[in-house]
Amino acid sequence: MLRVGVMASGGGTNLQAILDAIDSGAVTNAGVEVVISNNPGAYALERARNRGIQAVCLSPKTFENREAFHEALLKKVDEYDLDLIVLAGFLVTIPAAMIRKYRNRIINIHPSLIPSFCGVGFYGLKVHEAALKRGVKLTGATVHFVDEGMDSGPIILQRAVEVLPGDTPERLQRRVMEEAEWQILPEAIDRIANDRL
DSSP states (O other), X not given: OEEEEEEOSSOOHHHHHHHHHHHHTSSOSEEEEEEEESOTTOHHHHHHHHTTOEEEEOOGGGSSSHHHHXXXXXXXHHTTTOSEEEESSOOSOOOHHHHHHXXXXXXXXXXXXXXXXXXXXXXXXXXXXXXXXXXXXXXXXXXXXXXXXXXXXXXXXXXXXXXXXXXXXXXXXXXXXXXXXXXXXHHHHHHHHTTOO
């Protein structure tokens, strides 16, 4: 059984997609052991509590400096003996020590077709605003392994989503979540859990 930890900063819709996929049997041989957030108000933590999953908040603001936060984060992750760490809208840079320790065991979902609209400053609605400003006809989402760069690790899965006339950033964001993110993130976990990568 793949022991999964999910890290999220907001509503936890990708977390919900993972939990739903486990419930339906679309993801097998995996279970979510802990949800970690940097944001005490993240609804992702409530989703975890509602399912009896450990919900942990570690906010950088409560630490003396970023180094102390990074040490505490790595120590907390280590407590759960995780096989896979899933970044599902986690808006904090992962410390290099964690990337080294969990090499090829940390994955991220990004709301574009990498290498487009990714890297520093591209997160949340900003990605969809940039896609619409550029006038692309296709966007989508990417699941990739995390390395020391920003959205630069090896790609696991991608799914394209058509940009429609009249799209707003919010409308496009919702469609990318529904048609891409909520599909390929659970699929990537299932592939990893069942040695199909």
